[in-house]
Amino acid sequence: MALRFFRYLRGYVLLKLEGKKIERFLNMALTRGIKFWDVRYLGKDRVLLRVRWGAVRALRHISRATSTRLTVQEKIGLPFLVSRLKRRRAFLGGALFFLALVYCLSLFVWRVEVTGAQKLSPGEVLKVAAQAGLKPGVLRRQVNGKEVERVLKEQLPQLAWVGVEVRGTQATIKVVEKKLPEPAAGPAHIVARKAGLIKELLVLEGTPKVKEGDTVLPGQVLIAGEEMTVPQGEGEPSPVYVRAKGIVKARVWYQGYGEARLEEKGERPTGRKAQSICLEVGGRRWRLYGSDASPFSCYRVEETRYNLSLGRNFSLPVAVEKKVYYEWELYKLRRTPQEARRLAEERARAYLRACLPEGARLVGEQVEEVKGPKEEGLVRVSIRWEVEEDIGQIKEFTPEGGQEGRINGGNQDPRGGSTGGHGNSGSLRRTPESYREGHGSATAFAGRRVCLTW
Structure with missing residues (x-):
């Protein structure tokens, strides 16, 4: 590759040699130190070869001495390209002007885009960025990314992070918005999302309605959203409605089922x-x-x-x-009863793991084999998990209309936030069809199905 590049820089030609004494011509050229390459025979008394441009004059003397005819077929290399461009000055000038124009245009930023904005409009971000010096038509070297990031953070407090990246003629402003907590709407109770046995109760605001060791049912009020206060100068307490806050952890039972064929x-x-x-x-x-x-x-x-x-x-x-x-x-598989039981237990546990809410802690496990007809060739397993989790969820209410209200699903945290819950507890839960061997529903497949049968 390097040799070809140097040959292109020096320039070389493609010659056509015709005559009866071609072998003598080539031998005389070699003895005089003239190197040639890519020799191709075209037929009787005709040869194509490549040689550097500076050796053509010496080859013409050898051609006359050997009574052969030497013809230049093609000139290749940088010297010949420069020579042709000199004869086309207008074309050369236009090409140079075009290259200079492209280079000058590449020094500017011509496009600015915003990514990551959801609540904020991209136009608002671009307007603030233009005030900081980042806008279409500005020189790239005049763009101070750190300064643009600082101005965006100061003037747009909704942004948690800002990044400015300039590549070529395009600038990208990457933003990450702050996730602000939604303001509390009104008074609310914390009610049980599912049945369980209370193990821990932490009340931050409101009045507790249960204590540790109590058994609760779904929908039962755990922390009431009202507090009794005694006004100054009066003897009778009056209720003050608040938004209950706290953590209510309880023991909940889940049951999963799995099966596997022998x-x-x-x-x-x-x-x-x-x-x-x-x-x-x-x-x-x-x-x-x-x-x-x-x-x-x-x-x-x-x-x-x-x-x-x-x-x-x-x-x-x-x-x-x-x-x-x-x-x-x-395919056809055969399993021992022990292997089938292990597989059934894995499927039951996989189902139970999918049912557990975030933050739940496994306390105990009971594994039981479900007996069935032996001729079925099927091993069934039922697993019961005892789990400790937060069962509280927000239920808003209107003081004038009693304790009816809509439910904002979620477990309460110490700051009053909430997270979602999962399902009911206490009843027998069967494994989804995708976990049950031989009875599962396969993934839908577009197109036709053609297959052998047993």
């Missing part, structure tokens, strides 16, 4: 695939790639068709159809 039959993908592409024009089809028939005996096929159109209302009679064949195989 002998399993089914189909599974092998990972191999093949595809074909066809072009359809006016009802006629041409295969561009692959085969119309599947190379596999057991497979799934996914078809995609692209119709060409001009705009929205004018369709062309041209379409491209793509088929992808995925190979599947039939």
Whole structure:
């Protein structure tokens, strides 16, 4: 590669040599130290070769001495390019002017975009950035990214983080907005989201209605959103309605179910695939790639068709159809009773893990095998988990209308925030169909299914 580059810088030519004494010509050139390369024989008494431009004069003397004819076919290299450009001064000047113009334009920022803005409008961010010196048409070296970030943070307090990146003629302002807590709406109770046994009660605001060791039911008030106060100078207390805050942890029981077969039959993908592409024009089809028939005996096929159109209302009679064949195989597995039980337990635990809310802590586990007919060839397992979790959720109420109100789902934290809850407890929970072997619902697959049978 380096040799070719140096040859291009020095310049070389493609010569055509004709005559009866070509071998003598080549030998005389070698003895005089003239190097040539890429020698190609065109037939009887004709040869093409490449040689540096400075050796052409010496080769002409050898040509006359050997009675051969030497013709220059092509001139290649930088010296010949410069010579041609000198004869086309207008073209050279235009090219240089164009390159200078492109270089000058590349020194400016021509596009500014904002990413990450959700509540704030991009226009508002761009307006503040323009005040800090970042706008279309400004020189790149005049853009101070740190200064722009500082101004944006000062004038837009909704932003938690700002980053400015300039690449080429485009500047990108990346922002991350602050997640402000929603203001409390009105008075509310903390009620039980599910049944459980109270283990810990922390009241920050409101009046507790239960104590540790109590058993509660779903919807039962745990911390009331009212407090009794005694006004100065009066003897009778009066209620003050507040938004209850606190943490109520209870023991909750979950039950999961899993099963596994001792002998399993089914189909599974092998990972191999093949595809074909066809072009359809006016009802006629041409295969561009692959085969119309599947190379596999057991497979799934996914078809995609692209119709060409001009705009929205004018369709062309041209379409491209793509088929992808995925190979599947039939399989048969045999498990020992111990292996089937372990698999059933894994499926039951996977279901229970999916049911647990965030922050829940496992306290105890009970595993029980569900007996069934032996001829079924099926092992069933039921697992019961004892979990400690926060069961409180907000339920707003209107003092004049009693304690009815809408529910803002969520567990209370010490700051009054809330997180979502999961399901009911205490009843038998069966594993979703995707965890039950032999009875699960498979993922939907676009296209046709063609497969062998047992």
